[in-house]
Amino acid sequence: MSTPLPDELLSAYLDGELSAEERQRVEQSLRDEPTRQELLNEFHSLKQAVRQLPVPTAPAGFADDVVAHLPLPAASPVASATKPRVRLPQIFSALAACLVVGASVWIVNGFPFGAPFQSSPESLATNDSLSGDLVADAHSPMIAPTAGNSTIDANAALEMDIALGDESDQFRDPVARQSGGFGSPLAATMAAPQAMAADGIDEEQLRDRLLVRGRVPTTGELLSYLDTVDDQPVVVEYVVADVQEALGQVQVLLNRNGVRPLTANSPATNRQADDLVAIYLEANEQEVSQLLNDIQSLSLVTTETQQAPAIRAMRSQAAPAAVLADAGPNAPAAGAAPSPTPGPNELSGESKSRVMQNRLTMPPAENRLAASRKTPQLDSTALPPTVPQAELIGELNGVTNPALVPQLTRPQDKRVDGDPAPAAKQVPGVRLMQRESDSFGFQIPIPAALELKDALQYSQEQPRKPTATEKMASEQLAETEPSQPRRRIVLFLQQSPVPAADASDGAN
């Protein structure tokens, strides 16, 4: 009786899947043993029988049906393929599997450690005339206008163009002027929102972002975007001054309301502690890995030990005041020295610790969307009494983003059991920090936030029933890793380029 191995080789021989040596062995055995040839013939007959089985063809009209179900252009791959800056479709499938929570507003409100928005009295008046959210924001210590912000370099080139309440001012915008002013006949024939943008931000880019929103903005609405100016990340706010719709065209007039640099250029900002943005997701590690893989601009993952003093402070209850020294609008000029005396709008060290915790601790999932529209609660009585601890719990697996892989596979990053941790271990891949029992966080730099922000905003502002595919993706992910719990995930987006470690930072 023949051994299984040769018969198995016979089957693979039929499929042309043998090495040259194996093939020679099989051919030799075929010559020597006639029964082998019989079995080969049987395998061949079986192969043909299965290949010739009748299979049903697609029903009539199937292709038309598929085309009819294709998403609208705004959500299709078309937009991203032709304009690679917005890579929503790639990110969307990953995001669809995540419960995305108020990222849009959180990014606006969620710069707990940075300087406030540069706002003029006019812009404050504008805010007051807008929604309650903005009124609340205007009174928030974190973004209240203060003197002393003029040292922020990026603002000089991005002076705001406020015009609400003064119609003539709307046309100070050179683009609007060139377009013949608002309300003039539209030259464009495309059935898409047309943004007449101020200079500094690309008009087409603004239009794309309006398109991505999937709905026509309303007058008075505040739009905020993460963007770059001269390669520096900034937050730009626009107020929708007016919207006109006619004949399938939408014309939107936007007035820039404020620009806030996210750079560390300013001597008035703490190079280490400012501009840490927290975005909250609910997902499991696999989903986050996929998300990170899909963010093409992700090129650096900051480390917990070197670039995240805020987090480090959270690990040590003794340090929160130092970390938060620059968080208030009256931030000290430079360095990491804590402000010994709180300014008028500044919270005491203890209160600010609580504020930080509040900003980094979101309500339960069901309440987050609603909460994201509100100004973070600053009432200390509503806050938990202690600063949460963060503890390094490991590295995120499954990240294959080419931009990250070199870091993840650097030899010095590999952990070898029994070996002492090398010094370079401070530069691992994506490090997870356990913050609460059901959440963990990691850090990625701001440039990645540009895409992430778009994607999150897209998900949030375009609520719709998930397609069968998205459901499928979600279920697939869930079923692939059934034992992997969905946890609250905090994306800490930190500015980049990462500044050199500051000696005064007290890294240990």
Place this chain on the structure above:
Amino acid sequence: MNIDDGRLIERTLAGETNAFGELVRKYQDRLFGTLSQLLGSPHDARDVAQDAFLAAYEKLATFRREASFYSWLFRIAYNAAATHRRKNRRNRHASIEARRDISGAEPLDQRDETPSTHMEIAEDQKLVQQALDQLAPDFREILILKELEDMKYEEISDLLGIPLGTVRSRIYRARMDLKEILSRPPVSGSVASSANESSDAL
């Protein structure tokens, strides 16, 4: 990559949904046939195929064109089928009933045969289909991938996430089982599905 496919993909990415419709028409029958075998139901195959095409459309900008469009599409469809199959585990009876649709009621290839020859072929095909249906799910699946999709061992290994050696031995064992089932005396359709009570492959 197929030049025609490349052009259709470019046109799709440029906003022509009709170009994507052409891609669908080009591959729908092949995909639908394999999915019908994998899922055992033309009805399920239709749903999964539609989901797969929609997913492919949404991900089209990420298609790297190193492989053929169909290979890429099939991987999406296979994953969709796996999800669908897991979801419908409890509806095993419905699946078995649907599987009979494939082996018995579906139209056969329209060949230029005499009626008697046609009947003989149809009978043989029915027996082979029943035997295929009786295979353990792992074996049935891998034979479908090999024979219907004509996938290389390496491609199967990649798709299923199993070692190359496992692919080779599994295909061999599937063929041996198929041979053994076909050598048995003919059985009625009602008994034919007992092997399917084992775990699903997908």
